[in-house]
Amino acid sequence: MKHADPYQNSDGSRLPIDMAIVARLTAEIREAPLDCECKPKLDETLAHFTVLERRRTIHKHLLDARHCREQIETMIYYLNDLDELGPAEQDRSVYVDIALLFDDIARIAHEGAYSMRQLSEATGRGDATT
Numbered sequence: 001m002k003h004a005d006p007y008q009n010s011d012g013s014r015l016p017i018d019m020a021i022v023a024r025l026t027a028e029i030r031e032a033p034l035d036c037e038c039k040p041k042l043d044e045t046l047a048h049f050t051v052l053e054r055r056r057t058i059h060k061h062l063l064d065a066r067h068c069r070e071q072i073e074t075m076i077y078y079l080n081d082l083d084e085l086g087p088a089e090q091d092r093s094v095y096v097d098i099a100l101l102f103d104d105i106a107r108i109a110h111e112g113a114y115s116m117r118q119l120s121e122a123t124g125r126g127d128a129t130t
Contacts (some may be wrong), residue, residue, distance in 0.1 A: 022053045061119040068112030
């Protein structure tokens with residue numbers, strides 16, 4: 001039997017990374033030559049596990065994005081020091097420190113965007129309820 005791409009949904013869209021391993025495991029178990037009465041129960045258990053993993057993944061990405069926002073809020077607070085700086089500061093390292101804050105904000109914003117994209121993909125199919 002030909003294996004479906006374990007990284008894709010039936011509609012061809014990519015699975016979030018977190019769910020790909022669940023899909024691979026499910027595909028392998030479903031195709032295993034099990035000659036027992038437990039097969040329907042196993043399929044039911046796998047379906048339930050998939051729903052639980054999708055929920056866990058959704059909540060993880062939402063929490064990750066919120067954490068990114070909190071980190072950015074803290075860094076913006078420190079950026080308020082920029083209002084007190086002038087072009088002739090005695091300690092030139094403050095300019096580098098501010099630049100590093102901007103770099104960190106950009107990196108964390110990228111991480112938050114990734115989490116939200118993964119969340120969007122995970123909630124685009126399946127059960128996204130609490």
